[in-house]
Amino acid sequence: MKRANRWTDIAKQITRTGAGADLFVPASRLTTYRLGGPVALVVSITKAEQAIALGSCISDDVNVIVIGNGSNILISDNGYEGVAVVLNLPDDETMTSVVESTGTTALIDAAANIRLPLLARRTAALGWSGLEWAVGVPGSLGGAVRMNAGGHGSDMASTLLDAELINLRNGHTARIASQNLGLRFRGSAMADEMCIVSARCQVTRGNVEKSQKEIAAIVAWRREHQPGGQNAGSVFVNPAKTTSSAGALIDEAGLRGTRHGTAEISQKHANFIQADENTSAADVVALMCEAQDVVFARTGVMMHSEIRLLGFAPEISARFQDRHRVEPEVVRAEEMLKSLL
Numbered sequence: 015m016k017r018a019n020r021w022t023d024i025a026k027q028i029t030r031t032g033a034g035a036d037l038f039v040p041a042s043r044l045t046t047y048r049l050g051g052p053v054a055l056v057v058s059i060t061k062a063e064q065a066i067a068l069g070s071c072i073s074d075d076v077n078v079i080v081i082g083n084g085s086n087i088l089i090s091d092n093g094y095e096g097v098a099v100v101l102n103l104p105d106d107e108t109m110t111s112v113v114e115s116t117g118t119t120a121l122i123d124a125a126a127n128i129r130l131p132l133l134a135r136r137t138a139a140l141g142w143s144g145l146e147w148a149v150g151v152p153g154s155l156g157g158a159v160r161m162n163a164g165g166h167g168s169d170m171a172s173t174l175l176d177a178e179l180i181n182l183r184n185g186h187t188a189r190i191a192s193q194n195l196g197l198r199f200r201g202s203a204m205a206d207e208m209c210i211v212s213a214r215c216q217v218t219r220g221n222v223e224k225s226q227k228e229i230a231a232i233v234a235w236r237r238e239h240q241p242g243g244q245n246a247g248s249v250f251v252n253p254a255k256t257t258s259s260a261g262a263l264i265d266e267a268g269l270r271g272t273r274h275g276t277a278e279i280s281q282k283h284a285n286f287i288q289a290d291e292n293t294s295a296a297d298v299v300a301l302m303c304e305a306q307d308v309v310f311a312r313t314g315v316m317m318h319s320e321i322r323l324l325g326f327a328p329e330i331s332a333r334f335q336d337r338h339r340v341e342p343e344v345v346r347a348e349e350m351l352k353s354l355l
């Protein structure tokens with residue numbers, strides 16, 4: 015079957031579930047890098063049941079991934095040959111609720127597509143503390159759980175109680191406790207077909223004014239230290255076996271401000287690669303290769319990527335792959351999670 019016909023066929027089946035299905039969507043609409051080629055099929059989910067029903071439409075040979083706010087993803091210039099599931103669960107006050115409260119602690123239950131800054135501000139305004147750090151991370155709650163996002167001395171693992179997951183290949187659902195998600199530094203045991211639809215965070219009784227001050231300080235710090243515009247935050251994970259951060263290693267190698275085409279290693283933060291309107295994904299990857307090579311030659315430290323690369327040649331993906339994924343405890347966590355879904 016011709017490529018376009020095949021995707022049209024899958025799209026037809028998917029629309030019967032009530033989900034939206036759009037063919038060959040420019041990746042620039044889906045990520046904060048705002049670049050890259052077409053994504054073969056973008057599926058928009060407005061009810062969890064639609065995600066469950068996808069199981070009967072997505073065969074094993076079809077790539078599938080969830081895209082949240084796309085703030086940690088780089089899609090190649092050739093695009094992504096697969097299904098990208100986007101959650102569009104109702105975006106109103108019902109997205110967050112305090113489900114249990116003992117007076118001093120509470121559970122905040124939120125839909126996975128809520129933006130972290132909104133979740134942080136809403137939680138603080140309700141007088142609960144523990145998610146203030148999240149105001150500076152421009153992702154969705156689902157993406158933050160999957161990546162164990164963090165900053166300012168905290169991370170998702172510190173507050174997450176559990177998450178509601180759907181396996182997009184078989185429609186199985188389960189509420190998985192945080193300790194079974196294999197959360198590690200900027201990663202987890204979740205496979206691409208696992209879709210988080212909601213998550214519950216444990217927060218403690220706080221003080222609205224104090225939390226809001228903390229939030230304002232974090233926002234000011236970010237403005238001062240991180241660039242705006244088209245990027246996906248830190249490109250490389252901080253190496254485990256060195257005291258220097260990835261940004262410091264790149265900086266010490268004299269690479270701050272290095273350009274390739276229209277992409278640039280940020281002048282403001284050396285672990286950010288900035289794109290502009292006409293930047294290609296290839297330019298960003300060329301800078302990633304240069305930073306990885308130069309830092310390795312200088313220090314012997316091999317940096318791997320924090321951002322997810324989609325649609326690239328296997329040698330590029332392998333070059334930047336998160337090397338923790340081969341560690342025995344990470345492999346065990348992945349197998350254990352698969353067995354639950």
Ligand SMILES: Cc1cc2nc3c(=O)[nH]c(=O)nc-3n(C[C@H](O)[C@H](O)[C@H](O)COP(=O)(O)OP(=O)(O)OC[C@H]3O[C@@H](n4cnc5c(N)ncnc54)[C@H](O)[C@@H]3O)c2cc1C
Nearest residue numbers: 082083084085086153154156157158160163164165210247
């Ligand atoms: C300016 C800037 C600053 C940043 N600062 C930080 C920081 O301080 N700390 C930090 O940790 N990160 C930071 N990031 C990176 C990014 O915001 C986080 O990793 C964020 O958690 C990603 O969320 P997302 O919704 O954008 O995920 P996406 O980029 O859409 O996806 C990232 C991964 O999560 C998966 N995913 C997304 N949604 C779901 C879901 N519902 N279910 C299952 N899997 C899902 C995707 O498949 C992919 O594997 C920054 C990014 C930018 C642009």
